[in-house]
Amino acid sequence: MKTFREEKNFSWCPGCGHGIVARLCAELIEENNLRDRTCCVVGIGCGGFHHHYMEIDALEAAHGRSIPVATGYKLGLPDNFVYTLQGDGDCASIGLAELMHAANRGTPITVIMVNNGVFGMTGGQMSPETLISQKTPTCPFGRDAKLHGNPLKVSEMMQEMDGVAYLARLSVATPTLVRKAKKGLAQAFKAQEEKLGFSFVEILSPCPTGWNMKVVDSYQRLAKEVAEILPVKEFINKVGGES
Amino acid sequence: MKKNKTLVINSARCKACGLCIHFCPKKALSLCGEFNDMGYNFVQSDQELCVKCNTCGTICPDVVLKVVED
Amino acid sequence: MKKKLVFAGSGGQGVISMATLTCLAAIECKWNAVMSQTYGIEQRGGTAVGFVVISDEEIGSPMIEEDADICCLMHPMIVDAHIKDAASGGIVLYNSSLVKSEPVRESVEFLSVPATDAAQELGERRAANMFALGRLSAETGFVPIEALCSALEKMLGEKKKHLVEINQKALRAGYAGGCNEEK
Amino acid sequence: MESNTLFMKNSEIFAEAMIRCGIRYHFAYPITPATDVMKYTAAHFHKVGGRMFQAESELAVINCLTGLAATGQLGCASTSGPGFDLMQEGIGFMTAAELPCILLDNMRVGPGDGDIIGSQQDYFMATRGGSHGDYYIPVYAPASGQEIVDLMPVAIDRAFTYRTPVLFVMDGVMAQMIETVDFTPAKETVSSYDTGEWSYTGAKDRGKRALITGSYAHSDGEQMVKKLMAKAEAMTAKEQLWEEYELEDAEVVVCAFGLPGRVCREIVQERRKQGEKIGFIRPITLFPFPEKVFAGLPGSVREILVVEMNYGQMVQDVRLAVNGRCNVSHYGHVGGDQPMIKAREVRNRLAALVPA
Known part of the structure; x- marks a missing residue:
């Protein structure tokens, strides 16, 4: 596989979901022959390593700003393929305004938000996606809705936007869900290639280190507790394909 | 004609997270006693038990395992 | 030749148009022109002031600070604030249709022009600004009336072509009024 | 656009000079007294195959410009004080990333929301920068519409030569002033600069390129700043105008x-x-x-x-x-x-x- 740099070991922690997402992206770029004209815009955080393992052009944007960078890029090169890879801290906290406006405008870019519910790189602090009662270094007694607000349902927020061509919440919690995630991602890529509008996938992913859990336990938490609040679901699909 | 499948393990990439072992339907995987360059007891397979379903390759976060066809 | 002019009035009276037309007329004469304006944060109402410098040489400072050769006061609300813009020995034109009491100021020459009334008689009250400009051309020759008339066509362009006739009529009427009157 | 001598507002002169010099992308968010620039480009850029993009904030504006610049094309962003504040992060980023662009700040009174008429209070922000780190970008302060036209090709050249954002500053009065201007000096030059050596257009027939302003080894940061300082030194030696x-x-x-x-x-x-x-x-x-x-x-x-x-x-x-x-x-x-x-x-x- 030309896109994927197999010789370079991932620098993510053991069990990190980012590795699965990176592999799925590399496979899809390869399968769809996109490598020559792909640019990946990564955010700040662990997601920023994403492009290190791929032989594609990449831009590391300032924190939260991947989406306007991708927007400007797409304006300049409308026939190139551009996707952002951001964590939930980058995409849903500091970069939420940019996400919402790009979605509503229907800018034909693909945004992948790897949602692990914490700021992983800085040590697992509370993110907008941290679940109620989940403990983090910045909500040491557990997230309290009255103090910290509720987990932000980013995908649900975009449901009513006409500019969105593909919208889904996916997960890497089990092998079955990983296969499903790849299909969803493929649809999101297709939405951009067919210039149908904005495509967004939220991929639920574990952060065993940030959650202070054993790897297998973190995947089980993802499959149960997290999915109860943030269900895996396809919200919008204007591509028409099966996912 | 049935294709010949093989499970390939790139043990240099393994971080011994154990997900493949957990999800393997045939209990064909285990961690070995040796270390790779990163210092992890990497994963090994029992070829007798393995049915080449690629469940391990699907969930592996470090692209260690994959089933290849001839 | 260098002349500094101030056009002040209430928003909607067309004082900015007076300033713009002066500049365009100057350009017709192959002179240079610079125009600046003050504006409020609101889109409508309030005061409007246009500052103009025209010259046959390169224009240095575009600012006007109590040194205007000509000061046009079209509305009573701006008289107090802008009568001081005129230089000593300058000319102050005021719209006597609206500015009822004669402004007070030493060492300037006053020109009382009932611009709004005159424009109303011509059938378009809003052409008061053009009447005043025509009168000013006759009295001071700051720009020739023909330059104003041809610049007007350019300023209004294709979209507002239908307004050319009435505005030229007001310019010429103002000019004629100024010529007939004894100084 | 047949005539070369026109009577225009300085903000519009800036926009028209961009068009004539070959700039085809303008990003902006409405703010007095800089909005006239985007009004003009919105009405005229499409005639030459260009695009004015109104983003949701100045944060988005400067980052859209970053993405565009990464494709090797020259874009512009215009704003005024409070918007310029928000752009500082992106300007520092673009300087570090060595991405060329043209910026305009029509200065208004501050700090805070400030009055909309003129000031020159952004001198420090323009010359010292508001982003973290050591960096300098060329700053031009035209005093007339004609000087805007004369400086535009110079600014474009410096943006490409030094691969840096280049900033114009005007005060709010100057921005709103209307003047006679001769556009003869505004020649199309943008297309004469080859950006193929560094732009991020897709890894076709070459290895990958990655724009990284952070560091993965501690020496990276040191090297980046040294490079930026060498550029600043070269500009100080060669580019002073008065x-x-x-x-x-x-x-x-x-x-x-x-x-x-x-x-x-x-x-x-x-x-x-x-x-x-x-x-x-x-x-x-x-x-x-x-x-x-x-x-x-x-x-x-x-x-x-x-x-x-x-x-x-x-x-x-x-x-x-x-x-x-x-x-x-x-x-x-x-x-x-x-x-x-x-x-x-x-x-x-x-x-x-x-x-x-």
Whole structure:
């Protein structure tokens, strides 16, 4: 596989979901022959390593700003393929305004938000996606809705936007869900290639280190507790394909 | 004609997270006693038990395992 | 030749148009022109002031600070604030249709022009600004009336072509009024 | 657009000069007194295959410009004080990423939301930058519509040559001023610069390129800053621009940039006719600051009066440039109605400095 740099070991922690997402992206770029004209815009955080393992052009944007960078890029090169890879801290906290406006405008870019519910790189602090009662270094007694607000349902927020061509919440919690995630991602890529509008996938992913859990336990938490609040679901699909 | 499948393990990439072992339907995987360059007891397979379903390759976060066809 | 002019009035009276037309007329004469304006944060109402410098040489400072050769006061609300813009020995034109009491100021020459009334008689009250400009051309020759008339066509362009006739009529009427009157 | 001599607002002159020089992308968010630029590009860019993109905030504006610049194309963003504040993160980022672009800040009163008429209070933000880190970008301060047109091709050249954002600053009065202007100097030059060596257009027939402004080894950061400082040094050596008048035997020099520069030049000319030994300097580049003209001042100069529409910003650079060789005083004024800079006040200061 030309896109994927197999010789370079991932620098993510053991069990990190980012590795699965990176592999799925590399496979899809390869399968769809996109490598020559792909640019990946990564955010700040662990997601920023994403492009290190791929032989594609990449831009590391300032924190939260991947989406306007991708927007400007797409304006300049409308026939190139551009996707952002951001964590939930980058995409849903500091970069939420940019996400919402790009979605509503229907800018034909693909945004992948790897949602692990914490700021992983800085040590697992509370993110907008941290679940109620989940403990983090910045909500040491557990997230309290009255103090910290509720987990932000980013995908649900975009449901009513006409500019969105593909919208889904996916997960890497089990092998079955990983296969499903790849299909969803493929649809999101297709939405951009067919210039149908904005495509967004939220991929639920574990952060065993940030959650202070054993790897297998973190995947089980993802499959149960997290999915109860943030269900895996396809919200919008204007591509028409099966996912 | 049935294709010949093989499970390939790139043990240099393994971080011994154990997900493949957990999800393997045939209990064909285990961690070995040796270390790779990163210092992890990497994963090994029992070829007798393995049915080449690629469940391990699907969930592996470090692209260690994959089933290849001839 | 260098002349500094101030056009002040209430928003909607067309004082900015007076300033713009002066500049365009100057350009017709192959002179240079610079125009600046003050504006409020609101889109409508309030005061409007246009500052103009025209010259046959390169224009240095575009600012006007109590040194205007000509000061046009079209509305009573701006008289107090802008009568001081005129230089000593300058000319102050005021719209006597609206500015009822004669402004007070030493060492300037006053020109009382009932611009709004005159424009109303011509059938378009809003052409008061053009009447005043025509009168000013006759009295001071700051720009020739023909330059104003041809610049007007350019300023209004294709979209507002239908307004050319009435505005030229007001310019010429103002000019004629100024010529007939004894100084 | 047949005629080359037009009567236009300076903000529109800026936009038209961009079009004529070949800039095809403009990003902006409405803010007085810079909105006229985007109104103009929205109405005219499409005729030449360009695009004005109104983003949701100045944060998005500067980052859209970043993405566009990464494709190797030259874009522009225009704004005013509070929007320029928000852009600082992106300007620092683009400087680090070595991405060229053209920026315009029509300065208004601040801090806070500030009044919308003119000031020159963004001098520090323009020349020192508001992003973290050591960085400098070229800053041009035109004093007339004609100078905007004359400087546009220069700015474009510096943006590509040094691979850096280039900033224009005007005060709000200057931005709204309408002038006669000759567009003859605005030639299409953008397409003559080859960006294929560094742009991120997809890894076709070459290895991957990654734009990284962070560091993965601690030495990366050091190398990046050294590179930026070498550029700043080269710009300081080669790119200083200023206008000077009657410095040879001057005893007092008036220094002002932008619109106050025009006001002061006229005052100096009028004093010279009276036989007073007064000279004049108008910095055209604010970075690099024209230190050379100050270094070359004759020994007769005993005082420099710096006039600004702020309460003392460029005066600091003048003091650094003369390094104690003569007195430096300041007259500043901000806000209120026109004129912002009271010529009477400048004349009074000069009368005190040059007794009749």
